[in-house]
Amino acid sequence: MTSLPQNGHNHNGTIPSHHKAIVYDNPGHISTAITTIDTPKPGVGEILVQLTHSGVCSSDHGIMTNSFGFPPTAEGQVGGHEGVGRIVAFGPAGAEDVKSLKEGDRVGIKWVAGICGTCLPCLSGRDALCQSVKISGFYTPGTFQQYVLAPASYVTPIPDEVPSELAAPLLCGGVTVYAALKKSGAQPGDFVVIPGAGGGLGHLAVQIAGRGMGFRVIGIDSGPKEAFVKSLGAEVFFDINKYNTNEDWTKLAVDVKAATRPRGTGAAAVIVCAGSNAAYAQALQFLGFGGTLVCVGIPEGKGVPVGGAFPGALIAQELRIIGSAVGNRKEAIEVLEMAARGVVKTHVTLEPMSKLTEVFEKMERMELQGRVVIDLARE
Template sequence: MASVEVPARHKAIVYDNPGTVSAKIEEIDTPKPGVGEVLLNITHSGVCHSDYGVMTNAWSTLPFPTQKGQVGGHEGVGKIVALGSGTEGSGLKIGDRVGIKWVAGVCGNCIPCLDGADANCTSVKISGYYTPGTFQQYALAPANYVTPVPDSLPSDIAAPMMCGGVTVFSALSKSGAKPGDWVVIPGSGGGLGHLALQIGARGMGFRMIGIDMGEKEQLSRDCGAEVFLDLSNYSRDDDGTNKLVEDVKAATGGFGAAAVVICTASNAAYAQGLKFLRFRGTLVCVGVPEGDPVPIATANPGVILTHELRIVGSAVGNRKDAIDTLAMAARGIVKTHVEIQPMSKLIEVFERMEKGKLQGRVVLDLSG
């Protein structure tokens, strides 16, 4: 096994009381790579809403509660510092900069894997959930599943692409929208939404409508929103929803959008989403609400068959999606709006996330 000097212990952020917003920095043993594995010195890790969901046990879709002592995080970028046996044919070498994604590894043999649906692997390993994640200075990863990072792409900008970027790239690809079509992004100023606007507008040629709170209008417009609708201008009752639907329809010439990609964990966004669509439009489910999600309000057979609507689920993306997303980022088509914070600020970041006060993505600097 080729290697460079690696410390015996390193700093990691662990969830010390899962079910609550609580974590602490600990020193833990630095692992050695096994067969087919590489060891990364991680310098940057994005903070995703999914990390919050895992930490607080807020997702009813996860089969088990998060274990105490779990190292969270799933958007990590760093350099390879050690190679395990059996990696000789991987093309990887010491010093290569690569990323770790939400999906840490897959079996490669089940039906979803064979169909390119990595996140739906029946034996999937998820970074930061029963697999040590990227909120630490050193982490193991399968050599066949890390994503090479282009030389021109800074690590802090690349890190959120490992989940946020690849997730919305995949979702937009599944939306059925064509260049020139209108696409609505609820949650347009968040970590997923601001990337979706850029990829949709600049990379795929869509006309984008952003929906979020007013303080996120400038970011949404900077990222490609041709139209922005401020949620604070609409009440939460049926009248407010109907007015929002009317405004989306008006912005699209009265027809509705070709696609709605839900980039927020809001039940309300799902309840409204189908109403934004035109004939044969597509609702793409991406954001995962906490607790028990409410049914999509208008998801009844009469509405769906009359307008021939589609509802599509999109779980992250596969290895090819990740490579394509990073290629877009390297070309300047999409750029993460990042706020850099030290490891010690993670809880503060989650508290701001709870209140919907984050714009773009927070990235942890793990060097300290």
């Protein structure tokens, strides 16, 4: 069994009584601290996972800073919801109740840590909207720690072909954009616009849309990310920094539509990965007849309606605006299978636990490209 330095497994494979975790020590602000906490024991239906990696998502930032309008985050909350590691223990009933899992298996823990499985959203395959949902890293211990409990029925198996640090961001970012693309109604060969194309969500959306689903991708982001976004498969790129005023936004819409084929018909879908009210206000103008705006990125702060969503305009072009929460268990497996086949590859920067506050500061300044993953074996 893999050993972790500093409070990880010792050489005879026993589970330590304590382990390292990163907590939000001053909720409402960007601030994290490494601490030592008790290692829990799994109960009935639970497993204990020794985590090695955890992705860092903008949703973690929103929870830490109390920016989403959720109930305030508790001080000392262990954040994180993109964890990968190996099963080291089962609850009292043992592994015989979970025939598909065994000790040593590599599994992932997602934004949704657990569901009831019986409410209407659960029965509809909309796990994230479960009426009794447990969110990893928000009033449920998250994955910024070396050991974590998880429901055996809800973890995601990680294919052997996908390294843990590349698998971690797919458990939220990857499955979220994949679910959104599926809901968009776009067909192979259609144009899909992705604002925020070079970010943590966007860079996965570009690959899944183009290489995985056969869409033609138009990326929008800041100019320095152009080469990166095009390397992921985007046919066309627009530098958002060149369109700063309302008049510029109108020109951006004209330019985006001109890039579609037949010329000027507009996109079949816009997947807004940027958590920006401005991105939403621009998005409807990119759509062609019958197009769909899919809301994915959540702007922080006070809620603002989608700009330009006039009933007359929606009716005249039969446009749709839909929301898409993180995907379900089946979609998580499908995304990881795409990664196993080389269709999508997460572009990650690995950082030790002590760098998490700095990562969040860079995230707030929109300086990150791709995804950051915390190496939980390194303080």
